[in-house]
Amino acid sequence: MTTLSEKLSESWHRRWGIAGWISTTDHKRIGLRYLYTGFVFLILAGIEALIIRTQLAGANLNVVTAEAYNQLFSMHGLTMMFLAATPVLSGFGNYFMPLMVGARDMAFPRLNAFGYWVFLGAGLFLNSAFLIGQAPNAGWFNYVPLSDATFSPGLNIEFYTLGIIFIGISNTTGAINFLVTAFKLRAPGMSLNRIPIFVWGEVAFALTIIFALPPLTVANLFLFLERRFGFHFFDVAAGGDPVLWQHLFWIFGHPEVYLVVLPAFGLVSAIVPTFTRQRMIGYTYIVLAEVGVALISFGVWVHHMFAVGLPDIALGFVSAASFMVVIPSAVQVFAWIGTSIAGRPKLGTPLLFVYGFIVLFVVGGLTGAMLGAVPFDQATTDTYFVVAHFHYVLAGGAVFPMFGGLYYWGPKMTGRIMSETWGKISFWLMFGGFNLAFFPMHIAGLLGQPRRTYTYDTGLGWDTPNLWSTIGSFILALGILITVINWFWSRRHGPVAGNDPWGGETLEWATTSPPPVYNFLTVPEIRSREPMWDQPELHDGYQSPEMGGRPLTGGHLTLATSSLDAAPQAKVHMPHDSIWPFLVVLAIVVFLYGIVFTAPMVVGVGVGGIFGSVIGWFFPRGETQEL
Amino acid sequence: MVLIFGMTACSGPMSIMDPAGPGASRVARLWWLIFWISIIVMLVVLVLLVYSLRTRRKTGANSEGNPEDVPAWGIRFVAISGFVIPVIVLIVVLGISLFDLAALGKDQNSQLRIEVTGHMWWWEARYPNGVVTANEIHIPVGEPVEFSLETADVIHSFWIPSLFPKKDMIPGRANTLTMEASKPGRYQGICSEFCGLQHANMGMYVVADVNFTEWLANQELPALKPSSNTTKSGLEVFLGSTCIGCHTIRGTAADSTIGPDLTHVADRETLFAARVDNTRANLKAIIIDPQGIKPGAAMPPTTLTDADLESLLDYLESLR
Numbered sequence: 001m002t003t004l005s006e007k008l009s010e011s012w013h014r015r016w017g018i019a020g021w022i023s024t025t026d027h028k029r030i031g032l033r034y035l036y037t038g039f040v041f042l043i044l045a046g047i048e049a050l051i052i053r054t055q056l057a058g059a060n061l062n063v064v065t066a067e068a069y070n071q072l073f074s075m076h077g078l079t080m081m082f083l084a085a086t087p088v089l090s091g092f093g094n095y096f097m098p099l100m101v102g103a104r105d106m107a108f109p110r111l112n113a114f115g116y117w118v119f120l121g122a123g124l125f126l127n128s129a130f131l132i133g134q135a136p137n138a139g140w141f142n143y144v145p146l147s148d149a150t151f152s153p154g155l156n157i158e159f160y161t162l163g164i165i166f167i168g169i170s171n172t173t174g175a176i177n178f179l180v181t182a183f184k185l186r187a188p189g190m191s192l193n194r195i196p197i198f199v200w201g202e203v204a205f206a207l208t209i210i211f212a213l214p215p216l217t218v219a220n221l222f223l224f225l226e227r228r229f230g231f232h233f234f235d236v237a238a239g240g241d242p243v244l245w246q247h248l249f250w251i252f253g254h255p256e257v258y259l260v261v262l263p264a265f266g267l268v269s270a271i272v273p274t275f276t277r278q279r280m281i282g283y284t285y286i287v288l289a290e291v292g293v294a295l296i297s298f299g300v301w302v303h304h305m306f307a308v309g310l311p312d313i314a315l316g317f318v319s320a321a322s323f324m325v326v327i328p329s330a331v332q333v334f335a336w337i338g339t340s341i342a343g344r345p346k347l348g349t350p351l352l353f354v355y356g357f358i359v360l361f362v363v364g365g366l367t368g369a370m371l372g373a374v375p376f377d378q379a380t381t382d383t384y385f386v387v388a389h390f391h392y393v394l395a396g397g398a399v400f401p402m403f404g405g406l407y408y409w410g411p412k413m414t415g416r417i418m419s420e421t422w423g424k425i426s427f428w429l430m431f432g433g434f435n436l437a438f439f440p441m442h443i444a445g446l447l448g449q450p451r452r453t454y455t456y457d458t459g460l461g462w463d464t465p466n467l468w469s470t471i472g473s474f475i476l477a478l479g480i481l482i483t484v485i486n487w488f489w490s491r492r493h494g495p496v497a498g499n500d501p502w503g504g505e506t507l508e509w510a511t512t513s514p515p516p517v518y519n520f521l522t523v524p525e526i527r528s529r530e531p532m533w534d535q536p537e538l539h540d541g542y543q544s545p546e547m548g549g550r551p552l553t554g555g556h557l558t559l560a561t562s563s564l565d566a567a568p569q570a571k572v573h574m575p576h577d578s579i580w581p582f583l584v585v586l587a588i589v590v591f592l593y594g595i596v597f598t599a600p601m602v603v604g605v606g607v608g609g610i611f612g613s614v615i616g617w618f619f620p621r622g623e624t625q626e627l
Numbered sequence: 628m629v630l631i632f633g634m635t636a637c638s639g640p641m642s643i644m645d646p647a648g649p650g651a652s653r654v655a656r657l658w659w660l661i662f663w664i665s666i667i668v669m670l671v672v673l674v675l676l677v678y679s680l681r682t683r684r685k686t687g688a689n690s691e692g693n694p695e696d697v698p699a700w701g702i703r704f705v706a707i708s709g710f711v712i713p714v715i716v717l718i719v720v721l722g723i724s725l726f727d728l729a730a731l732g733k734d735q736n737s738q739l740r741i742e743v744t745g746h747m748w749w750w751e752a753r754y755p756n757g758v759v760t761a762n763e764i765h766i767p768v769g770e771p772v773e774f775s776l777e778t779a780d781v782i783h784s785f786w787i788p789s790l791f792p793k794k795d796m797i798p799g800r801a802n803t804l805t806m807e808a809s810k811p812g813r814y815q816g817i818c819s820e821f822c823g824l825q826h827a828n829m830g831m832y833v834v835a836d837v838n839f840t841e842w843l844a845n846q847e848l849p850a851l852k853p854s855s856n857t858t859k860s861g862l863e864v865f866l867g868s869t870c871i872g873c874h875t876i877r878g879t880a881a882d883s884t885i886g887p888d889l890t891h892v893a894d895r896e897t898l899f900a901a902r903v904d905n906t907r908a909n910l911k912a913i914i915i916d917p918q919g920i921k922p923g924a925a926m927p928p929t930t931l932t933d934a935d936l937e938s939l940l941d942y943l944e945s946l947r
Contacts, residue, residue, distance in 0.1 A: 066824050066922055139821050145798060146781040146823055151747075236799030242782065243797060276679075277694050281701035285709075307784060307795045307820075309802035312732055316725050323717040331709035337672070338704045340679035343695055347680065355676055362672050366665040369717070373661060373724035375731055378792030379643045379654045382784060382819040446658075448641025448788040450819040453827030460815075461639030505694065533694045 004521055007553045012104070012518040015577055023579040025109030026517055030116050031095030032413060037120055038088035039484070042399075044127070045079035046477055048072045053437075057470040059458040069454035070137040071156070075127070077140035078160075081256060082167050083123045085398050089263040090115075090174050092405055093202040095413065097178060099508035100196045102187025102526065104519050104558040105574050107180035110617070111173050114581035118170035121589045126163040129156065136160035139452060141253065141304075142223075144234040144245045149227040157227065158596045161220040166592060168213045175206035182206075185558060186566045187507070188548065189526035194566075196506045197280065200287045201266020204294040205259050211298065212255035219248035243308060250301035258297040258325075260394060261361075262290055264401040265332055268354050271401075271408050272336050274504045275351035278343025279530060282335040289328035296325050306377045315374050322372035329365055333358060348502075349423030353404030356431045360396025364389055367442065382452075384465075385445025391438045403430070403483055410487065411497030415513045418490040422482055429479030436472025440465030499541060505530035511541040522549030523559045526566070580617035587613050640815045641788040647835075648808045650791035653727050661720060731792065735771040735805045742775045745783030745796040747822060748829040748924065749887055749900040758846040759875070761887030762831045763895045767839040768811050776802040784820035787833045793819050808835035815901070824923035830901030849878025850890045850946050861942025864935045869927065876946070886926065893946045899924075907940055914939070 014020065024030065052072055055063040064072065098106055106112045129135040134155045138147040147157045182195065182203050195203075223245070225231040232238035234245050273280045280286065302310065302318040336358060345351060367389040371377045380386060403426075411417045444465040449456060456462050500509040509532050511520050521541060525548025528534035535543075543549030550559060552571060560570045591606025593599075638645045644659075646652040741764060742753040752764045766772045776785050778796040786793030791806035808814065818829035836842050853859040865871065866880055873886035881889075892898075895905055899921055903909040912919070914936065917926040931939065 066827070070824065138823075143782055143821070146821070151781055151823065241799060243800075273694070279694055279697050281697050282705040285702075285705060307793050308797065309794055309800060312728055315728065319724065319728075320721055323721050326717060327710060327713055330713045331705060333672070334709035335705045337675045337679065338701050338708075341675065341704075342698045342701060343679075345679055358672065358676060362669060366668060369720070370658075370661045370665070373657060373720060373727075375654050375724060375727045375792055376657050376661065378731075378794070379651075379658075379788065381793070382821075446643055447639040448643065448815075448817070450786075450817055450826075452821040455827050460641055530694065 004551055004553065005516070008518040008521065008551075009516070011553065011556050012516075014517050019579065020577065022582050023113075023577040025105070025113050025575065025577050027094050027098050027106045027109065027112060028413075028515065028517075028519075030112050031091050031093075033116055034087045034091030034094055034119070037116075037123065038084050038086075038091055041079050041083035041123055042085075042088065043480075043484070045076050045084055046480065048076040048079070050473060050477060052076065053470040053473040055454060056456070056466050058467065059456055059463055061455065064454075066454045067137065070139075070452075071130070071135040073452060074136045074139050074142075074160075075130070078126065078136060078163075079123075080394075081140060081260070082164070083119075083126070085260045085394065085402075086171060087119055088402050089202075089205065089260065089267075089398065090119075090171075092198075092267065092402075092409065093178055093205070093263060094174075096409065096508055097181055097199055097202055098185070099412075099511065099515060099519055100199055100506050101182065101185060101190060102507050102520060102524050103181060103185035104523070104552075106177050107185055108173075108177050110575050110578050110581055112177050113578070114584065115170045115173040115177065117582050117585035118173070118588070119167060121585045122163055122167035122170060125166065125589060125592055126159055129159040134159070136163075141249055142245075143249075144223065144226075144242045147223065148234065155596055157223070161224040161227070162592050162595060164220050165217050165224075166588065168217050171209045172213055175209040178202050178206040179210075183563045184560050185572075186561050187524050187526050188550075188559070188561055188566055188568045190561075190566045192564055193284070194526060194529045194531075195287075196266075197269035197283065197286055197290070198263070198266035198506075200290050201263040201269070204262045204266075204290045207291075208255045208259040208262065208294045208297060212252045212259065215248045216252035216256075219245055219252070222248075243305075246305055246308065247301070250304045251298070254301040254304065255294070255297040257390065257394060258293055261397040262294060264357075264398040265290060267401040267405045267408075268336060268357060269332075270504075270506065271350045271354050271404055272339050273343075273530070274408075274502045275348055275354075276340050276343030276345045277503075278339050279505075279533075280335065281338045281342060282331070283529065285331050286335050289331045292328040293325060296321060296328070300325060303372060303377065304381075306374050307381055319372055319374050323369060326365060326369050326372075329361075333362060333365075348407075349418070349420055349427060350404045350408035350502075352424060352427045353400050353407065356427060357396060357400040357404065360392050360400060360431075360434065364392025364394075364396055368393060380445055382450055383445035384441040384449045384451060387451055388438050388441035388445060391441070395434065395438070400430070403427075403480075406483065406487065408502070409508075410490070411494075411501050412508055412513045412515070414491040414494075415497055416490055416492075416494035417497050417501055418494055419486050422486045426479045426482040426486065429482065430476055431479075433472045433475030433477070433479055437469050437476055438472070440468040440472075444469075499539070500532065503532075505533045507531055507538070510538040510543075522551050524549055578617065580613055583613040584610060584617065641817070643788045645789055647810055647812060647814060648790040648806055650731055650806050651789055653730060654792055657724060657727055660723065664716060664720070735773075735807075737771040737773040737805050739767065739770070740773040740775060741766070742777065743785060743796075745776075745778040745780075745785070745818065745822070745829075747780050748818070748825040748921070750785075750829070750831045751779075751887065754843060754846070756843065756847055758843060759888040760846060760891065760895075762897065762900050763834055764831065765834045765836045765839055765842050766808060768808055768835045768837055771805050771807045773803055773805045776804070781822050782820050783818045783822050783829070785816070786819045787814050787816035789814050790833060795820055808833070811835045811837050813896075817901075825921050828900060828902045828921055830897075832897065832901060845894070845947075846891055850876045852878070853942055853945065855941070857938040857941040858945050859942075860935075861938040861940070861945075864931065864939040865942060868931065868939075869929055870939075873926070889943065889946060891946055893944050907944060910943060911936065911940055 137156045222233040232240045234240045234242045299321040303322045407423050444462050447461045449462045497513045522543050524543040537547045556574045557571045560572045587609025594602030594606050646655045744751040750762050753759050776796045783796045784793045794802050794804045814833045816831050853862045871881045873883050875882050875888045877890040898905050914929050
């Protein structure tokens with residue numbers, strides 16, 4: 001075994017130093033990077049939210065100007081959706097999908113590195129707009145004509161259109177990588193019906209991204225052309241239609257809000273069996289439900305447009321489709337509850353976050369069903385009722401599982417268990433603060449308070465719920481802060497985790513914490529849906545060749561298997577580290593700034609850089625770099 | 628907590644749970660139906676979650692315990708509570724809500740049609756007899772009134788919570804809605820589609836007026852001729868300053884339609900899209916420093932001598 005690990009370490013050697021840091025293609029380092037960057041953006045969006053809440057703590061306050069407020073709420077939404085929730089869930093996927101399916105890396109390691117750099121570049125690009133005081137200010141939904149050149153002549157919306165197109169590249173490459181990894185790199189024996197539900201969640205997430213992002217990219221390209229070159233896609237006077245933007249945006253936007261919860265559901269389905277000592281009830285139904293949510297999400301976009309004045313018959317169909325989403329969600333919720341009832345729940349911090357998630361998600365799901373009823377939606381759309389609803393669904397539905405995931409998988413990533421005491425304190429502060437912050441928003445909405453308003457008057461009954469919301473948001477922030485501190489403290493001082501601190505059922509628990517660069521000494525053979533529970537030989541991270549383990553030494557190799565049954569097909573040579581993905585992204589960023597500031601020379605440098613670095617990336621190097 | 632909040636805070640000037648017309652009543656009924664269904668579902672989920680934590684345990688109540696196999700009742704539980712019951716409840720709620728939707732959109736043969744145009748950031752209302760007013764829209768009590776909704780610039784949304792659900796004002800489209808106030812009152816509304824810098828301050832009132840006919844007849848008259856010396860010179864100031872560039876006062880030379888029509892401005896109870904009460908001090912503040920009250924509004928500040936300003940205020944206050 002020692003010689004095996006030495007051989008593998010040689011093939012999968014890790015480069016250190018700055019060059020090694022920039023050029024790594026190790027899915028675990030990239031995954032952690034997604035997590036850290038995503039959490040930094042989460043905190044940034046949180047600070048924006050706290051400023052917003054301070055401004056709204058009472059009637060007629062002047063903490064920030066109307067313009068600053070509009071930039072803050074626009075960037076809060078953009079940051080949470082594109083730069084925090086999606087990347088953090090991609091980060092968990094990046095780190096754990098190869099581990100859970102028994103692969104040694106993602107299918108396309110360089111594309112993976114490229115995706116991260118694009119995400120970082122796009123995040124910095126969007127936020128850099130604050131430095132010149134011209135961050136996007138027309139909301140994350142950015143409706144025309146408010147966002148066209150007439151009504152938004154500044155650079156704000158240029159940052160929006162280009163930033164969104166840019167980040168779409170990151171999501172798309174990541175999605176392709178998840179799909180190929182899940183369908184081609186699974187350990188032998190891991191047939192479709194043995195894939196961990198978390199991996200299914202990432203698959204549903206990836207499928208949704210691939211089909212949802214093109215309309216968004218098209219919409220932003222249209223808007224960019226209209227603003228910069230006088231095209232008329234949305235201009236009524238020239239035969240365009242502003243409602244076209246709404247259709248294109250929401251046919252992306254609704255799948256987007258569901259795709260954020262899909263991997264989070266997967267995360268919950270990873271935590272529940274481990275912490276209840278119970279095999280998941282209704283595996284097949286949960287998987288179908290995950291994919292079902294992804295499919296239905298493409299049929300409900302018009303429920304964001306119930307007040308637009310579309311024909312009633314169309315609204316009726318979309319209303320029915322919106323109600324349909326309740327069913328796959330309810331199936332999953334009751335599968336988790338049923339599993340908990342059948343099992344022996346141990347209320348550790350991860351499961352605590354799951355229980356909190358279930359409560360919040362059910363509240364959000366119920367208000368979601370209310371908003372599916374057209375007349376009620378027409379009354380409350382664009383009010384704080386909707387703000388309350390989607391924070392319950394998205395912050396409750398995605399952020400709480402994300403934090404549960406940190407406590408659950410943190411030991412695997414750092415090798416040390418996070419403090420349970422502080423974890424529980426953090427949970428209760430987050431849970432209490434969350435409800436105090438967002439529950440009163442239902443009331444404010446029913447009392448008529450519209451969204452996206454920088455101030456309000458007294459005498460409308462809005463003062464009290466807004467004050468509660470503000471107090472709650474600060475308690476929520478404190479809870480989040482405690483987990484952040486807990487993470488950094490525990491990764492140095494926490495108790496050593498060992499391979500499998502929770503007695504988990506999936507493959508990531510077979511290897512060391514943190515795992516070696518090559519993940520597993522031998523690519524294991526799987527004979528169960530819960531391999532760690534049914535195959536005791538996996539426990540020390542080494543399945544001997546007699547039991548089916550494959551060492552795959554003699555190169556930078558992982559195993560490709562068939563899509564349905566995971567029968568071994570080929571050894572795949574994985575590419576080594578490369579600095580080119582980083583350089584391509586650097587050139588793209590230069591190119592984008594050139595466009596924003598209309599600087600032809602800079603655009604030229606950027607285009608040259610993109611061509612040069614792509615050629616460098618794919619230049620044939622004579623020697624095969626693989627063996 | 629749900630119940631405390633749900634029960635105590637139902638009323639307010641813009642509450643959808645405090646309806647004053649048949650449209651809003653329909654919505655409020657639908658709300659209470661789905662509210663109670665939701666409370667029941669929520670309680671069931673909470674009870675089940677707590678029940679899952681019961682202390683009575685089978686073998687080995689620790690994390691090292693062997694995993695349990697899926698029990699026979701598991702799938703039935705998921706199928707019934709996650710599929711069968713939701714399908715039944717949802718079909719019923721869908722049916723009721725579609726019935727309500729059809730009822731809200733039914734043609735009601737209204738006798739009055741008011742054209743409302745959204746501007747950044749105020750509302751213009753035009754009546755069939757040529758009356759143009761802003762931000763305070765009078766309607767008769769107990770009669771359906773049709774509103775034709777258009778926009779002069781970006782997308783706005785027309786919403787009077789206690790009377791009717793909202794509808795957007797979209798360039799190139801003419802949306803309509805027909806609503807009715809069953810009792811007299813001043814019903815507050817606000818733009819509910821984000822429309823830029825002063826979206827928050829784009830308010831209005833719909834006034835269900837028992838004296839609607841008299842009100843409309845008065846509005847139809849041209850502006851009162853100035854009778855005193857100060858009001859006469861006030862009109863001179865108006866016509867000689869930048870005011871004339873944007874506003875109309877029917878019966879005078881001022882006929883520009885960029886800003887609100889001021890023919891009967893003193894008849895309104897609020898100014899600047901319901902931002903401030905219609906008092907002499909507020910009127911004065913709006914004339915000399917509109918950006919201080921509503922930053923970004925289209926109205927520029929006007930510099931006048933004190934005497935001119937006072938006579939202008941006298942004149943405007945006479946426009947009943």
